[in-house]
Amino acid sequence: MPKVSEAHRHNRRKQILDAAIECFSHRGFQRTSMDDIIRESKLSAGAIYLYFQSKDQIIETLADERHDREKQLIQQSLSQGDWTENLRLLVRNFYESLENSAERKERRLGIHLWAEALCNPKVLRLIRRGINQPVKLLSQAIGEAQVDGLLGKDIDPEAAARVLIAMFHGLILQQAWDDGTDIESFAVVVQAMIDAYLSTESRRRP
Amino acid sequence: MPKVSEAHRHNRRKQILDAAIECFSHRGFQRTSMDDIIRESKLSAGAIYLYFQSKDQIIETLADERHDREKQLIQQSLSQGDWTENLRLLVRNFYESLENSAERKERRLGIHLWAEALCNPKVLRLIRRGINQPVKLLSQAIGEAQVDGLLGKDIDPEAAARVLIAMFHGLILQQAWDDGTDIESFAVVVQAMIDAYLSTESRRRP
Amino acid sequence: MPKVSEAHRHNRRKQILDAAIECFSHRGFQRTSMDDIIRESKLSAGAIYLYFQSKDQIIETLADERHDREKQLIQQSLSQGDWTENLRLLVRNFYESLENSAERKERRLGIHLWAEALCNPKVLRLIRRGINQPVKLLSQAIGEAQVDGLLGKDIDPEAAARVLIAMFHGLILQQAWDDGTDIESFAVVVQAMIDAYLSTESRRRP
Amino acid sequence: MPKVSEAHRHNRRKQILDAAIECFSHRGFQRTSMDDIIRESKLSAGAIYLYFQSKDQIIETLADERHDREKQLIQQSLSQGDWTENLRLLVRNFYESLENSAERKERRLGIHLWAEALCNPKVLRLIRRGINQPVKLLSQAIGEAQVDGLLGKDIDPEAAARVLIAMFHGLILQQAWDDGTDIESFAVVVQAMIDAYLSTESRRRP
DNA sequence: AATGAATGAGGCTTCATTCAT
DNA sequence: TATGAATGAAGCCTCATTCAT
Incomplete structure (x- = not known):
């Protein structure tokens, strides 16, 4: 066995995961056959099973790799010191990522994962984990904003x-349905x- | 003359649609076999095809019937005269519908439809239509609010x-993932x- | 039970048999469903089973009624006294029946029966019976022609x-394949x- | 690299076509289920679909391969120089092929194809093509016989x-119905x- | 490591026939 | 008599996965 x-x-x-994303994003998980992935990946059936144990495992792997993007999106945006600026950056980054048509496939895949969950x-476990991290990051930041008096307690x-995050998800849906x-x-x-x-809170203060 | x-x-x-909802909401469209629906509906295979031409047609029928709920939700909430009160009602109604666990199945089905689209x-066409109506209703109302000076032009x-609406969809997702x-x-x-x-706008005015 | x-x-x-001929001649026996016949006959499923026990019985009935035509064709043509004239008439009649497009359906049905047999x-039994009678009629006549010295012994x-008869059957096939x-x-x-x-034989005689 | x-x-x-011929010749196309062919071929369901796209394609393939025999039969018989001898050979060959019980299955299959057409x-297209070639061969030869003065113009x-050819087809039918x-x-x-x-024509000449 | 032919369970749907009305 | 809704076995085909090469 020639170790590689x-x-x-x-x-x-x-190579396999890219092929899988291509197929899954177009036709969903169940409509995509292993044959589709095999053809798209230009590998053989046997080869794929050398790297993944099953179709489900491919899906899970994709789910696992998926939510990194969102986490990064948020982490990038929270690196600044100014809280208001942070949020502005977050919305801006999110907006830009939606505009990025190269990621369209990934967003469609994401939606399929939401249903698959x-x-x-x-x-489901992976999706939850994928959402908890952004929630944690964001709510931490919001908590700090409260401490700073920028937001009502x-x-x-x-x-x-x-x-x-719900808003972001919902907008991803609408964009996926209507390009x-x-x-x-x-x-x-x-x-x-x-x-x-x-600004609500700040106004409350004299 | 047993014409029924x-x-x-x-x-x-x-009976068939209920069985289908039950199955689809648990296992998605493709994982659910016609046999599942047949068993759940307590009808025979042939009987189902007396009422629907195919599995796909059942899915489409459900998609068609699905978004009525959202439309109703919004229409009910916009019947009042007072604009601010209307929105409060809308949020309230939505919140209550989310709490209503009897509709949990339908919401899960809805998510499967989002991916299926x-x-x-x-x-997809049905989903778009299902979303356009609420959008129209809401934006009309918002337009009126602008005329009344309640909202920036x-x-x-x-x-x-x-x-x-994106917010609502996103929240439906989060609830479905975590009861x-x-x-x-x-x-x-x-x-x-x-x-x-x-209140942003109203504040602008003296 | 109101006897009729x-x-x-x-x-x-x-009414049923006509509908069956219409359907069978177009689509063969197995491709034609009882539903096709029901629709074509404008009767109900139940009604048909009041008159025939099964689809097969309809086919058998048609097979039974089918070969009368050929028998008639031959019988008509053998009624004359003159033997040569008889055969001329037979060929003529056959030729005319092939031209008769109203019988096209029946001829197609006949071919389906040949395969079904x-x-x-x-x-098969009915087809055999249907062929034996013409054979008997014709060979009797031919036998008489031999006695008359018109044909070699x-x-x-x-x-x-x-x-x-083989020639006739073969020509029916060719016409059915190419109108x-x-x-x-x-x-x-x-x-x-x-x-x-x-004329072979007659020539032999001085 | 198990590319076979x-x-x-x-x-x-x-293996598949032989199994199909065995089944089809006994029970016709529609009465024969893919399961029958699968069992007879001793292959699996999937294996068959590796070689043929559908049951219909198997039928078409058989139709395509079928009429070669008839063509060969005629071609063989027309290779001689002497025209009268050619026809004698043709009839002889046809007679022998009918006697050949090994081809009985194929002849039965042929009849099913006639109805299927x-x-x-x-x-239908394949049957037509299958008949046109023999017709062309034979009529060419007959034309030459006319030129040679062996046959009336x-x-x-x-x-x-x-x-x-009609005669041949008709005889195939009769033999199939009665062994x-x-x-x-x-x-x-x-x-x-x-x-x-x-000899008609030759007699006309002095 | 890599191939792709082979497997066979299971998917969707049709259809001859029955039976309550 | 007549209706047509209902049945459920059986039909064709697909697909995730394996294994000899």
């Missing part, structure tokens, strides 16, 4: 974080809502 | 409507955001 | 009869062959 | 060819008819 370099293994895995415990930071969706105008509204929300 | 009553036909259809043109009413999600606290945040948003 | 007139029963049967013993009358087949030119050739055949 | 040899692929195809456009060569059919006596009659037909 780690780099080779990594490339093969990527409802009937696949492993995917009556707000539940986690709830606020989740609402923000012509005007993302820019979304961003304006979202930014305005956040601005209004943030 | 219209009521009987209607009941049978419902990505690879099923007919479902620089806001795109449709974008605002879509953001609101323990604290819906009440969501509602508080959403309401606060809207309040803040609405 | 014999005429009524007869009409219903004809290969895997349906009852139909070395000819097997039954074989000659069967060859004649534009030139039947008239067939008739000329067949007639010429028969003429030549018959 | 071309010979292996060819054998598998033959009436409701399957692809098979008033005869349509194609019609004569078609009548000859005891006396083929030898058929041959005698057919030969006698042809002889008589051919």
Whole structure:
């Protein structure tokens, strides 16, 4: 058994996962057959099973790799010191990522994963984990904003974080259903809502 | 002349659709076999094909019937005269519908439809139609609010409507992934955001 | 159970058999579903089973009724006294029946029965019976022609009869496969062959 | 690299087609289920679909391969120089092929194809092609015989060819319906008819 | 490591026939 | 008599996975 370099293994895995993303994002998990992935990856049936134990494992792997993007999106945006600026950056980054058509496939895949999570415990666990991290990051930041007096203390930071993420998810859906969706105008509204929300408290102070 | 009553036909259809919802919401469209639906409906294979031409047609029928709920939700909430009160009602109604565990199945089904729309043109068309109506209703109302001076004229009413709906969709997702999600606290945040948003303009005026 | 007139029963049967011929001649026996026949006959499923026990029985009934035509064709043509004239008439009649497009359906049905006979013993028996009678009629006549010295005694009358019928069957096939087949030119050739055949013997005699 | 040899692929195809012929010739196309063919071929369901796209394609393949035999039969018989001898050979060869019980299955299959052609456009096209070639060969030869003065110029060569083929087809039918059919006596009659037909013209000449 | 032919359970749907009305 | 809804076995085909090479 001619053992192969780690780099080779990594490339093969990527080759398979890329093919899987291509197929899954177009036709969903169940409609995509292993044959589709085999054809797209230009590998053989046997080869794929050398790198993944099953179709489900491919799906799980993709689910696992998926939410990194969102986490990064948020982490990048929270690196600044200024809290208001942070949020502005977050919305901006999110808006730009939606505009990035290269990621369209990944977003579609993400939606399939959201549904898959409802009937696949492993995917569900991964999705939850994938959402908890951003929630934690965001609510931490919001908590700090409260401490700084930028936000009313009556707000539940986690709830606020989740609402923000919900908005993002919902917009991803709408864009996936209608490619012509005007993302820019979304961003304006979202930014305005956040601005209004943030300024509420500051106004309360004399 | 055993031509059966219209009521009987209607009941049978419902029997099938209920079984389908039960199955689909648990296991998604493709993982659910016709045999599952047959067993759940306690009908025979042939009987089902007396009422629906194919599995896909059942899915489409469900997609068609699905978004009525959302439309109703919004229509009910916009019947009042007072605009601010209307929005409060909308959020309240949505919150209550999320709490209503009887509709949990339907919401899970809805999520499956969201993903299905990505690879099923007919479902996509139905989803779009299902979303356009609420958007129209909401943006009309928002437009009126602008005329009344409750909202800045620089806001795109449709974008605002879509953001609101996005939030709802996103929250449906989070609740589906985690039954323990604290819906009440969501509602508080959403309401606060809207309040803040609405009051922005009024503050501008002396 | 309101017993119905014999005429009524007869009409219903004809209604069903006509529908069956229409369907079977177009799509063969197995491709035609009972539903096709039900629709074509404008009766109900139950009604048909009041008159026939099964789909197979309909087929058998049609097979039974089918070969009367051929028998008639031959019987008509053998009524004359002059033997040569008889054969001329037979060919003529056959030629005319092929031209008769109203019977096209029946001829197609006949071909389906020929194939069906290969895997349906009852139909096979009926086909055999349907062929034996013409063979008997024809070979009897040929036998008489031999006695009259019109034909060589070395000819097997039954074989000659069967060859004649084979020709007819083969021509039915060719016409069924190609509607534009030139039947008239067939008739000329067949007639010429028969003429030549018959005159062989007469020539032998000084 | 288990990409299998071309010979292996060819054998598998033959294995499937042989099984199909066995089944189809006994029970016709529609009565034969894929399961029958699978069982008879001793392959798995999936394996068969590796070689043929559908049941219909198997039927079409058989139709395609079928009429070679008839063509060969005629071609072999027309290789001689002497025209009269050619026809004698043709009849002889046909007679022998009918006697050959190993081909009985193929002849039964052929009859099923004749009926199938009436409701399957692809098979119809193949049958037509399968008949046109023999017709062309035969009528060419007959045309040459006319030039040689062996046959009256008033005869349509194609019609004569078609009548000859019709006779063959008709005899195939009769033999299929009754295994005891006396083929030898058929041959005698057919030969006698042809002889008589051919000698007509020569007699006209002084 | 890599191939791709082979497996066979299981998917969707049709259809001849029955039976309550 | 007549209806047509209902049955459920059986039909064709697909697909994730394995294994000899």
